[in-house]
Amino acid sequence: MLTRRGRRASQVLVLAGMGGVGKSTLALWLAAEFRRRGRPVWWVNVADSMSLRGGIVEILRRLGAPESLLRDVNDAAPTAADRFWTFLAERPAGSRNALLVFDNADVPSVLAADGTSTPADGAGWVRKAAGSSPW
Ligand SMILES: Nc1ncnc2c1ncn2[C@@H]1O[C@H](COP(=O)(O)OP(=O)(O)O)[C@@H](O)[C@H]1O
Ligand SMILES: [Mg+2]
Known part of the structure; x- marks a missing residue:
């Protein structure tokens, strides 16, 4: 993740294991390495949906996203994750080569598009890039 650059570097890395094994x-450590290389780091606590949405809204605010998108995320609109990734695909200033960490994903459905499907279907918050399927 640290050495690959550009479009091809867009990837998903899942750290799985029991609480306390050292995922966070x-x-x-990876976040610190990104920062050292001048790359943006976003850290979102996804223990529950409200925390996820709060973190995403904060990222979008810093990137100057339109109010309508912030509202969609706040209101948990079904299109929110799609719009988030579409916005990032436009590569707004400050988003290039970023690391996005979803921490505390104890309930995977929180990361899914509608709260009941799987985050692995590429329709939720975890994606490599807009429109592409995950891993
Ligand atoms: N490689 C390591 N060697 C020793 N202690 C570690 C190591 N990685 C994590 N720890 C310690 O183990 C504890 C749990 O780590 P943490 O990253 O919070 O686990 P997780 O996120 O998987 O629940 C923390 O106190 C952390 O400092
Ligand atoms: Mg942890």
Whole structure:
């Protein structure tokens, strides 16, 4: 993840394991390496849907996203994840080569598009890039 660049570097990395094995610690190390290389890092606590939406809204606000998109995310609109990734695909300033960490994903459905499907279907919050299927 640290050495590959550009479009091809867009990828998903899943750290799985019991609580306490060191997932967040490893993600924090990776985040520090990104920062050291001048790459943006976004860290979102996805323990529950409200926390996820709050984190995404904060990212979008910093990237200057339109109010309608912030509202969609706030209101948990079904199109919110699609719009988020479409917005990122336009590569707004400050988003290039970013690391987006979803921490505390104990309930995977929180990351899914509608809260009941799987985050692995590429329709939710976890994606490589707009429109592409995950891993
Ligand atoms: N490689 C490691 N060596 C020793 N201690 C570690 C290591 N990785 C994590 N820890 C410690 O283990 C504890 C749990 O780590 P954490 O990253 O919070 O786990 P998780 O996110 O998987 O629940 C923390 O106190 C952390 O400092
Ligand atoms: Mg953790």
